[in-house]
Amino acid sequence: MDFSSKLLEKAVNETSQLPGIGKRTALRLVLHLLKQPTEQTTRLTAALEQLRNTVKFCSSCHNISDVALCEICASPKRDRSLVCVVEDIRDVMAIENTGQYMGLYHVLGGKISPMEGVGPRELTITSLINKAKLGEIRELIFALSSTMEGDTTNFYIYKQLAGLDINTSTIARGIAVGDELEYADEVTLGRSILNRIPFEGSLKAN
Amino acid sequence: MDFSSKLLEKAVNETSQLPGIGKRTALRLVLHLLKQPTEQTTRLTAALEQLRNTVKFCSSCHNISDVALCEICASPKRDRSLVCVVEDIRDVMAIENTGQYMGLYHVLGGKISPMEGVGPRELTITSLINKAKLGEIRELIFALSSTMEGDTTNFYIYKQLAGLDINTSTIARGIAVGDELEYADEVTLGRSILNRIPFEGSLKAN
Numbered sequence: 001m002d003f004s005s006k007l008l009e010k011a012v013n014e015t016s017q018l019p020g021i022g023k024r025t026a027l028r029l030v031l032h033l034l035k036q037p038t039e040q041t042t043r044l045t046a047a048l049e050q051l052r053n054t055v056k057f058c059s060s061c062h063n064i065s066d067v068a069l070c071e072i073c074a075s076p077k078r079d080r081s082l083v084c085v086v087e088d089i090r091d092v093m094a095i096e097n098t099g100q101y102m103g104l105y106h107v108l109g110g111k112i113s114p115m116e117g118v119g120p121r122e123l124t125i126t127s128l129i130n131k132a133k134l135g136e137i138r139e140l141i142f143a144l145s146s147t148m149e150g151d152t153t154n155f156y157i158y159k160q161l162a163g164l165d166i167n168t169s170t171i172a173r174g175i176a177v178g179d180e181l182e183y184a185d186e187v188t189l190g191r192s193i194l195n196r197i198p199f200e201g202s203l204k205a206n
Numbered sequence: 207m208d209f210s211s212k213l214l215e216k217a218v219n220e221t222s223q224l225p226g227i228g229k230r231t232a233l234r235l236v237l238h239l240l241k242q243p244t245e246q247t248t249r250l251t252a253a254l255e256q257l258r259n260t261v262k263f264c265s266s267c268h269n270i271s272d273v274a275l276c277e278i279c280a281s282p283k284r285d286r287s288l289v290c291v292v293e294d295i296r297d298v299m300a301i302e303n304t305g306q307y308m309g310l311y312h313v314l315g316g317k318i319s320p321m322e323g324v325g326p327r328e329l330t331i332t333s334l335i336n337k338a339k340l341g342e343i344r345e346l347i348f349a350l351s352s353t354m355e356g357d358t359t360n361f362y363i364y365k366q367l368a369g370l371d372i373n374t375s376t377i378a379r380g381i382a383v384g385d386e387l388e389y390a391d392e393v394t395l396g397r398s399i400l401n402r403i404p405f406e407g408s409l410k411a412n
């Protein structure tokens with residue numbers, strides 16, 4: 001792309017560093033900002049700068065938080081014996097949206113992935129094990145995605161928990177509510193048959 | 207969406223003001239920035255701020271330019287009697303990429319669109335007419351998109367040119383090179399038959 005302005009070129013190049021944003025999209029976004037009042041750009045850049053420079057993480061669950069102990073970890077209504085292990089803040093938001101979970105979370109910050117250079121030390125696994133050793137946790141729920149990396153991470157944590165009196169579980173995989181059986185993939189359908197639950201239990205859940 | 211951090215919420219809200227970026231995508235982009243070194247965010251925000259605050263437009267063609275007269279308008283190699291009217295910088299870049307055009311441009315900055323509150327005064331039409339009155343322009347090529355707004359804008363400019371000795375033309379509409387006739391829409395195919403060109407002319411173009 002040949003730009004008539006170096007400033008424009010720089011802005012487009014930096015914007016296209018974002019994931020899923022190519023040069024054309026970046027140009028569209030930047031031209032949009034140029035058509036809007038200067039304040040919109042100022043607000044956007046100030047918000048990004050402020051977040052990046054002052055972002056804090058909860059000292060207990062490592063979720064993004066403005067205070068040292070996040071709202072969920074600080075809440076007296078939460079069941080402190082139940083901890084759900086997730087990859088990042090998006091998973092916390094998704095589970096919170098269900099309104100079905102009253103335990104705490106532990107945000108790993110990623111999954112073990114040798115391909116991407118992410119080992120156990122890049123994640124908050126040590127912090128999780130230390131919490132587990134305090135003896136307050138009764139059950140650990142693994143809610144990582146069911147990929148090779150997710151399974152590896154689950155297994156690594158599971159091994160580290162050896163000798164501790166903690167139950168572990170993973171979230172149920174199966175046919176989504178409302179989905180047709182005929183369109184489900186074999187692995188999911190297979191699992192949902194193997195891990196079938198008593199009919200009375202399913203009545204209660206509704 | 208419930209955010210665990212006000213800073214994060216603000217950054218996501220501002221990012222999702224960009225066209226085509228929803229809250230989920232904005233969250234993904236912002237979390238990506240948080241995983242990258244601080245410098246990436248600094249570079250991005252600095253580039254956007256600098257562009258927005260110091261953006262200049264060419265005094266002749268109104269394209270985005272770092273100098274008072276853009277490279278194209280200042281070039282002695284360009285045919286100053288030929289002016290192509292386009293909507294924005296992206297059209298200039300697209301036409302420049304063809305390497306087929308050696309005239310000048312005039313960037314309108316949009317199209318007349320009463321629905322979006324864009325009238326002739328919001329565009330650089332007066333500047334174009336003033337240039338035309340100087341008598342240097344021999345031909346004006348309309349290269350706006352063939353929508354209701356584009357046609358309206360073309361016609362408005364055409365009327366303003368009344369009494370001036372200037373030829374007007376529009377870019378050819380037809381089947382794209384390499385496209386199959388059977389998949390072309392009726393309007394395009396119809397136009398390409400109506401506006402057929404002598405076979406010898408088409409040989410020269412290749």
